[in-house]
Amino acid sequence: MNLHLLVALPVVTALFLLLLRDLRQIRLIALIGSIVQLGACFLLLDSYLDVRAAGITEPVLFKSSAAWFPSLGISFTTGVDGISLAMILLSALVVLAGVLVSWNTEHLPREYFFLLMLLSAGAYGFFISLDLFTMFFFLEVAVIPKFLLIGVWGSGRKDASALKLALMLMAGSALVFVGMLGLYFNSADSFGAHTFDLETLSMQAMSLNQQLMFFPLLFIGFGIFGALFPFHTWVPDGHSSAPTAASMFLAGISMKLGGYGCLRVAAYLMPEAANYYAPVIITLAAIAVLYGAFATLMQTDLKYINAYSSVSHCGFVLLGIGMLNQTAITGAILQMVSHGLMTALFFAAIGMLYQRTHTRMVSQLGGLLRFMPFISTVFVIAGLCSLGLPGLSGFVAEMTVFMGAWEKHDTLSRVATIASCASIVVTAVYILRATGKVIFGPVADAHHGEAGDACWNEKLAAGVLLAGILIIGITPFLLTQLIQPDIERIMFNIGRDLAY
Amino acid sequence: MPSLNNLLLILLLPFCSFLLLGLAGRKRLSPLAGILGTTSLFISALLSVHSAWTYFSSTSSHKPEVAWSMNWLQFSDSLSIDMGVLVDPISMMMLVVVTVVSFMVHLYSLGYMKGDERFTTYYAYLSLFTFSMLGLVVSVNLFQIYMFWELVGVSSFLLIGFYYDKPSAVSASKKAFIVTRFADLGFLIGILILGHGAETLDFNTLIARLTDPSSPWLGALSAGSFLGASALTWGLLLVFMGGAGKSAMFPLHIWLPDAMEGPTPVSALIHAATMVVAGVYLVARLFPVFAIACPVALDVVLWTGIISSVFAALIACAQTDIKRVLAYSTMSQIGYMMFALGLSGYGGEAGLGYTASLFHLFTHAFFKALLFLGAGAVIHMVHSNEIKDMGGLRKRMPVTHLAFLIGCLAIAGIPPFAGFFSKEEILTAAYAANPVIYWIALITAGLTAFYMFRLYYLIFWSRESGVSNAHPVDEHHGEGTISMKLPLLLLSVGAVIAGLVPFGNYVSSDGTPLHIHLHIGDAVLPVLIALTGIGIATYFYKTESSKPAKLMQSMRVFYMTLHNKFYIDEIYLFITKNIVFPLIGRPAAWFDKFVIDGTVIAIGRTTDRIAETVRVMQTGRVQDYALFFIASLITLAVFAIYLFH
């Protein structure tokens, strides 16, 4: 299985889109492109499982490497393991749903779908990269389209939001790059030559002082992507101004780039520093979880509600990573996948409501269940997933994080864990407040009924994401089995360095 | 040992019915939905009774057995969520209770909910609830029970808020969910403490490890002390907090009365017979740990139970909404079950409280469901929940009247109705354990008899002329369809004979049969007190008079306190509206908007301002640029030549 295909597919789709003029053709091609991507991801999963079933225990499969700037030790190295595979599948699902949701984009559809495809190429590329430079390259590829998507197709204070988002993410990637350079220039001591290669770097014996200097750069850099408190303010503004599909991509994929990077690059390559800074990470994550939840309580705009709730939920990811044990990290990854699907579904539902009612203010909506049973049901399910209903993915992820977090014995971690647990109550409060007002309750405006319920494309989009949520929620062992060996490997690596 | 297939079928039938009805949408299956749901529950109920019969008749000693289990989610080497079916006396007993009551409610709803536009959805929710409750009952794993616990919470949320365009129903459903969720937070942390402490989440292993005095796990859990209690105590207390939330124990009871906004059959199912006893079930499930390893926690259970019991009974005397009276009576009865567990010991005669508690759970399910369904029939006819709209209905609704009377007699503890036996056992256990508790329980029993008969008289007697003009009776309804009357009759039979089951032979704290001897002498006092309560109620309420009003006037402050439920709701409201929202939520939002986001924006503004300052240098005049150029060149030259020689 050639992994480059994953990057090539969206790029080719994007380029092909440029040749078209008619909205119908454009969206058809985009849809076909994203379905093919999803198919390719499933093929990849299938062959991955085949290889694993054959007893191959290599950490990374389908590895390929091509020199890019050989003189600088930069190569285009790609490969997948279970964790990146899970992320790739998540991205493919969200991309397909995003394309379906934007079915009726009338303003510059070609450019819109082009940017969506570009963004997904960036995401796939990021997840398959095994070379820090390549990773950074794709990280940037995934940032720029967001700026345009929000700035051109957004709503509300879109210019300010787009600028804020792009600048904060750029600042994040600048920190990431400096951190990567730190790793790069330290690599010569151990290997004689500079390298960006992830696997090689993981063997590196970096001095603690160096680690302490570069770990915060990488962690904060990726943390900005992953809504690390207090660097999360792009999240509410960015999400609320973005068009529906872009919100879905942002929350469903982009924020996961951060979490993945924190784990894959920062914690994996510099475990001693991660251990050293663990109290800070845990504190910030717990603050994000609880504080995001409380901040959500006061929001009046549905998109802001979901955006702040994303801050809260992404806090679980960082909490899991900060705990640095196998269960917690498993939980962090589950939470990434789960939150990606769930929040994309939530944004899709909000987008559908907005399209029909032309308002996102909670106070102006009410009793929509009467008019739009399907969308309302989706909204309620997304909300229930957000507050951790068993049988949906959120529960599995959060509980795994809690279980792992409790393994760490010191008082700070305990307090942080209990504080994070407390957020499930606050989450219930804000989700039910919003649901109770918007979906249930008396009808606020009879005109809201005129637009009718979801169309086929919206139903399909919601169906795709719902399927993911339910599969993880009901059979979480499928996902945990997929990522288990890799987490064990990461833990082994971390454990070895810590022992050393 | 009942067959595994039967057990799995009991669970899967409601689940399949939920899937079918939930996915089919509201229109397609509408006429069939009720029949489908009811049939599947009927089969489930039959299978449960059969399984229980097989189980209880096969062996005499009943140790918990895991009939089936699968690894659902592995956390770490020792900790995992397993999904399974646990077979032991209480799970079998609960299976019977849940399926039978649920079947009755399904059947009853055929008539009660007829013509509702969301009839299919209603049955889907009912099935989901039943499935979750069954899953909770057969849990093998602490986390499995938590999962189904949450599912039960959500399905009850959906059912309470079923009339979603009524704001009161929506806010009641929210309140129910959030309050129980808050309790579940405790449950969750309790699970974390116990699970990590015992290094297992499996019930059997957990109980084995934490009841063996020599086990290292117990030692580790009991060793440390945090705020004066060991980790084990904290864990158990927090788990009990979850149970107290679901079982509406003081002070987490506030959701229960409001939850009466749901359709009345739902109240019968959830808030009388099944969900609210989940807390009792949970404590019973972990009873060996409570009793052997941590008597302190059991004392908390005891006092919570008795306080809730008397507290709710007092409030119930001053309520005017019939469903709320029943809700408080439920709370009071569950308080009974709780304190019975709390004063029980482990094994042998000391375990009488345990058996009595679950026995009461069993009988209570029948007569309380009966009372709720009867109330439902009344409400169906009068279209109001308020007592003032009722009166003199005994002739119009003879069947309902009879059923309600049986229910009242049963709950009041009049022999030979079911309530008498179970209550008597509890009182016996209380008498043996603690006289203070015994007397409080006796007073509660008297209050129970009083408020139930107050209710009974106000509905069926009092005004002879019939109902008030404000709510004219829907004559063509009559008493409702046969599907509504049938469950009333069946449950009446249950309420009469359920007490005759030799419960101690089947359910006891240590699994060995407990032979219970009731002494007639012990029973005299409680029955006399109950009769006194009934007598007072008869005096005041049998015929319409000014006596109750006078009584009210004479104890005005006391009455208003009771009527307003000791102002507990107001206290909660004060805490949330005046403390949580303005003092935590708003500052958090403010902090985010102005401090954190403000910093980001300030950085942007500063950059902008610096640029604004610097760009003045770009005058656009060639000569200025040349001047800068030459000046810089000279400076650089001076630096290069004289400084860096």
Next chain:
Amino acid sequence: MTAIPLTHILVLSTLLFFIGVFGFLTRRNLIAMLMGLELMLNSVNINFIAFNKYLYPEQIEGLGFTIFIVAIAAAEAAVAIAIIINLFRTTHHIDAEQADSLKY
């Protein structure tokens, strides 16, 4: 003819160059600025010739450079004047102070 010291010629060209610089910086008329520029070019030419004659008399490239500079100066002057005339035609002034559309 080596009676003239090289240093003196260099000082001459330096002074001439900075007179040109002064003119370029201070004149507001574009044509006058162009004149300052011509002076600078000429001082450079003097330097080329002087260095060639005094230090490397066996070679002749300095002279060649002078010739090229003169040629290019001619081209430059022509283009500059064309621009100035065009500017004058569009704005009716050739004031360097006012021609600041490059501002900000």
Next chain:
Amino acid sequence: MMDPSLIAFYAISAFILVTGFMTVISTRLFRSAIYLLFSLIGIAGLYFLLEVEFAAAVQIIVYVGGIVVLIIFSIFLTNQGGASMPFPHLIRRNVGAAAAMAGAAVVGTLAAAYEWHPFPITFDTSMSRIGHMLVGTGEGSLVLPFELVSVLLLAAMIGCIVIAMKSRHEEK
């Protein structure tokens, strides 16, 4: 006793500097151009004095005969012949003067401080040598730059025409 050529050098130098200075401070543009003319002629004289006759000839032909005439034409074309120019801003003039003097000081000091070692052989500037240098093909000859300059001149010519030509839009 001073060498006569030295005296001539000082005289020419003074002439060049004075006329050059007048070029940059004269308030009338036309006079400025005339001072420039004299300055350039003085530089041609300097070349004669240095016995580089070819350079002197080029100087007179191209500069005096070409560029200065071009400048005078442009002065007339922009209708500013006798007009007195506005004074530069005082600040600009002072700063400009300071920069120029500082620059002159730095460079002059450098030039004066360095010990030059002139090479005592005659500087052969015969026409044939110059011709070989400019258009020859041997070692060190500059035929390629020469051709490039011719192309440049052509380009400049065309460029001048294009820039200065009245646009059609304007004609209408």
